[in-house]
Amino acid sequence: MTLNEKTQANDMLASADILIVAEQENPRTLLRVASERLSTVRYVFVVAIEDGIAGVEERSALEYSDAVLIGWPDNDANDVQDAQNIENVAELVMELEKRIVVFHEAELNGGTARMADTLIHISEYVARVRKAYQPDFLLPTYAEIRRYVQRQWDEEEQLRAGEEAADNANSSENSNNQAETDTTNGTEKNNI
Template structure:
């Protein structure tokens, strides 16, 4: 009983009406905001992976423009919907307990995945209370973030593309052609008995060849 009284006093101090049928809407937002902040602190010292970015941005997308309980587009729920909200809240809290254990263990990958699970439950709660507000799915967020992450990594660590089989074949043919030309000039020089002139002609031709490639 003492614990309940303390919680009620804390709720009153924060201006929370425990009899408000839309209380879960406010609690869900606050819980997600807290776990999102914890996650941000865990990853801020390094370069976030695409999965970490997507998990964080999904939470941001679900929290953006979070409505007040008395907003005109926030609806009253029937008993069945209230039961659904209660189940989403229960599962959310189960995930948060696991999330806290992962934080203590330094399990960033586990936290990344669990933040998604928490966010999914909060998104379902918001959909029930605010059915006309369109929320993105995690798959949509992940697709966009992956593209952005690939582009960012390309800027940080650019790599020359590997040559294709066709390009390798062309390079080989060019090298063979050059060798044939050198051999032909040498043979002509030997037949004419003018090695010096032939050498000059070859040098000139070889210089032109490289000039063309440059």
């Protein structure tokens, strides 16, 4: 292990210890932190993809993050409890933070595909943090959401193809009508 790797490992242990202490002093802090981090990353992703047409992967990543955030409980909600294993939750938050670094690098490089992939992983970690505090929370699976978004995408593509075909047919019909009008007008001029 290099000196840099040892330093990074020590920094991570210190950060995990800080998270554990924060949670012990103020229970459910990590629940709030996780939701805030995902909300922020989700917003950055929306801004990154808003200028183009979001593909299936981008839409799926966004829908997955939405599914994790929807109905996010207040810290004092009846179905929220203190985490049973604070160390595990702190580790999840540390992994979440590592993924946020990867997300930020992808953002700087303009890589929306990598941002989407990383958003999926961030959402997974946040869902697991939420589950630690809200055991009855049904974890959505990315695969289910991806299939749903793919079906929506396919339906939209079929509609677009149908609209394009109708537009092409109308355009062709209008061209034929214009050609007939031009021919008729030319004949009338010749008769005068």
